[in-house]
Amino acid sequence: MGAAMAPMYANAYIHIFEKQHILHPYTEQIVQYVRFIDDILILWKGSVMEAEQFVQDINSLSSPIKVTANINETIVQYLDLEIFIKDDKIEYQLYSKPTDRNTILHFMSAHQEHSKKSLPYTQFLRVF
Template sequence: MWLQIHGAAMGTCIAPSYTNLFMSELEDKLLASAATKPKIRLRYIDDIFLIWTHGRSNLDTFIMHANKFHPSIKFSSTTSSSHVPFLDVLISLSNGIIHTDLYSKPTDTFNYLHWASCHPYHTKRNIPTV
């Protein structure tokens, strides 16, 4: 038997909806209390993309503030002045222009569902092909 004490159970159909609501409220409160705010912020469930224009020191302060904001929610960060992965996209900045490209994690094995598996046809129909 398993008893989940914190967080949303993985795989439940309602989890993305209430996780989105929770993170949205947390993010709004966090930003309202922050001394400096990101120029752009985008969020997909619990993945957040920021464009920060206030310098590295203020960014470090903002991340420290974010990590103290809730006892169970901690933020990790990947920072770069040239490129950063976000979800399945590599976002890069060159001469003031934002470029995007497909991003695959280094651990991606590109193993897709085998066509002969016992999955419904509609699932197989959505397998990427070359």
């Protein structure tokens, strides 16, 4: 039961951390904040230098949480999306990491049946 609780404890910890150290102190600079597990996307209103200072401030806290950042004024990758500005609008397209090998799970593998059956559905969702 302890292992099953670990993700919930981690999520609760991050939720409190982000409220205390990110969302509340930087309300004026954060246009959009999105988190999926431990991947965070922040649309920042301010200069690149201010965004870099924000990362330094978070990493200087006495906390086990340390962040790395990809700060760019026009394009950024988040999960399987590449988000960019085109004609003063935010647009996106699918993104695959350079290390992606596009491997396919063989249906005869030892994975659980529901996992194998969900793959086509989730891949089609990704395309849409």
